[in-house]
Amino acid sequence: MSDFTNRAKQRLVEEFLAARRRREGRGQEASAAPARKAKATSNGLDSIPGFKQFHMQKNAAGVLDLDNPFFQVHDGRAGATSSIGGQEVLNFASYNYLGLNGHPEVNAAAIEAMERYGTSASASRLVAGERPVHAQLERAIADLHGVEDAVVMVSGHATNVTTIGHIMGQRDLILYDSWMHNSGVQGAVLAGARRIAFPHNDPQAVERLLAEQRKRYDRVLILLEGVYSMDGDLPDLAAFIDIKNRYDAILLVDEAHSLGVLGKTGRGIAEHCGIDPHDVDLWMGTLSKTLSGCGGYIASRSDFVEYLKYTAPGFVYSVGMPPPIAAAAHASIQVMLREPERVARLQARGHYFLETARAAGLDVGPSAGYSVVPVIVGNSVLAARLGHRLLERGINALPIVYPAVPEKSARLRFFLTCEHEEEQIRETVAVTAEELGALRAKGRNLREYALRMAMPEHQDS
Template sequence: MESKSKLINDKQYDEKKAFSEQDLKKFSSFYEYPAYIDLQQRFELYGRPLIEQTYYVLTEGVSRDTIKINGKELINFSGYNYVGMSGDPYVSNAAIKAIEEYGTSVSASRSVSGEKPLHRQLELKIAQFIGHKEDSIVFTAGHATNMGTISHLFGENDLIIHDSLIHNSSWMGTILSGSTHINFPHNNMDALDEILQKHRKYYERVLILTEGLFSMDGDIPNLPKLIEIKKKHYAFLMVDEAHSLGVIGKTGRGICEYFNVNPEDIDICMGTLSKSFGSCGGFIAGNHKFIEFMKYTCPSFIFSAGMPAPNAAAALASIELLEKEPQRITDLHNRSKLLLDLLKKAGANTGDSKDSPIIPVIVGDDELAIKLSFALRKQGIYVLPLFYPAVRKGQARIRFFVNSTHTEEQIHYTATVVQEIFKQFKK
């Protein structure tokens, strides 16, 4: 930091480029901020009431197969409680017991006095669940896990090549790292290989960054090909398994189980605890040496309070329960396939979603996506619209999250209603 300050202090400015007092007044107002102006334009375009009834809606109870809004129970496709761990008595009781023993906060960074037995038990359990990984490190938030890890491990002499549809947390980590970065077309392995062929030899470390299951489209990258490419070009491979771990693969062990490849071939395995594991937080899994390095050097871990004990206990109990009850994964897969097949028969554009509980219905037009969401809500189905910047322009959609607690009756009813609404909109 000192060297950067010195550079600024010694910098010679071109007075012709100085801002006027009028400019400075404008820049001192948050309400002149381009992003704020853009938001107000969106409110004006769609109407504030419509936006406020769509996002940040107050919901009641546990988010499972149903959810309550204003006292009305709706079939819920808005949350990612994929295997029903949040709200399960076994998981809830584990969290309650942890509160009784450790309180609601560890009240310190784990490097100081916030290290609890539950943290280590959870970290070892995560590694064991993934398979072939020796250890893991848990962070208090999934977003901070990606942002902190990527920006810590890579720098200005490095290159990050990422899928064009990576999550915001990975994108922010890429920007903060100061690395040169290039995106490759979504899941296009030939394009990735060409980029590496052209640029690899001009950088020290190179990271290939992708996801195990993409949260907006419900599609899965070609992991065997990614591994082949990363080995060919001496690159690191990082896979964000936020939505794939506890979801895909015969027993829910993620993208490596899905493709039957060795997890050791993924250099940096990231995941979250807020989806299939009924809690909150994120983790990085790897060998002992790598995880030890992260624990002693990663700023977003060291300078953050440790994960609250009840969160750690809930995640640990969720993994234990999933191992005891693998039928949850089977149910999730069956319900997901059923909805996907029925929506396709109804004429819905579900994109490239496959073997996934994330099923988009792509309509293209922003306003149409909002209207479709509201029409479904009137029929007792809660599913939310997505449009730019959450997805690419012209790719507006509603997105279904299926979970193992959904019944076949709920799935059939939903598909029937979607088909009827499509017919109404076409009139």
């Protein structure tokens, strides 16, 4: 369905809905009392374009008999396995990369902090919310990245939004990878700077843009990820560092999916590539993956970190990180550094999944086989149906569909952990290949289904 325009999609959905209404209404008498109509408004909630699009997509899913794969309720800790609705499943939908969420030492640190400080910092850190555990965590993060200092914030998404939105302005240029996380893009929108998405993982494209446009702007910010969360591949960091130096730019690397994943000790892409961490201006990361908590951080020069602590709106006007979360993240760092075998096992499992999937004929895109491996199926309905079929067979892997990715790139996304066993991976790949082959053999892709449903004989049957 990649060649369908959005307008054509909408017409097709409207035809589906009209056909369903005709089928449901056939043989039924009209109600004596007409249903009350909502008051028509020109500028109310119903006028919001995204809200309209959401309803259109929801109705389309209903017409196509697609089960909702989202908001699944897990009954307990989610690791290599989990329990969903009382069913034990192999779990490939959580970021618990090193298995530290629920680790006894991590739990104990959180409990101790809760007993001493409570569950909340109860204020912005600037005025009354500072606790010793905040400084301990920030020191550990700075040391982890090999830079001078760090600041932690209560939301990973908001960390990118507030930092980028705060430091860049209308006279600036922001170049971001086309697969950059939404938080980076939203930060660029907030900044009001000129925004240009460059082709994924293409430093040459960045150089061409800067050669043409650098002189027009005061400052330039380049946004990358250490491991891209959709494709699981890595940037050519050395090439981007060279470009940013030659064109006097600022480089931010988002390590959300690479901290604890890359490098011999899990320190991230700098360790993996053997580069000086000071060559990157801003290291951004989250605490919700490897570090078993919630929130984000910026690691950089001490004077710049101090500047953010006194001026970044998302830090100054937000409550401080809950002390139990900060303590859990700090303990996770300690365990990770003490037990590098967790990192080695995660890397081995990721590579094994990648190799096994390729051997089974699955499209894993450009994934490097670390924490994230996609299985690209080509359209959103097929991805949703495949996810449902896998869950029925005890495997939890979530579909990523349009508009999160282009329609032709719809996929299931598999997150690996050091807790996955090779036997579990072999079983998962075999079942995925089997179910995908069965769905394709039945012609259940979206284009064929849509064309059949759109035919007049189907509308009137």
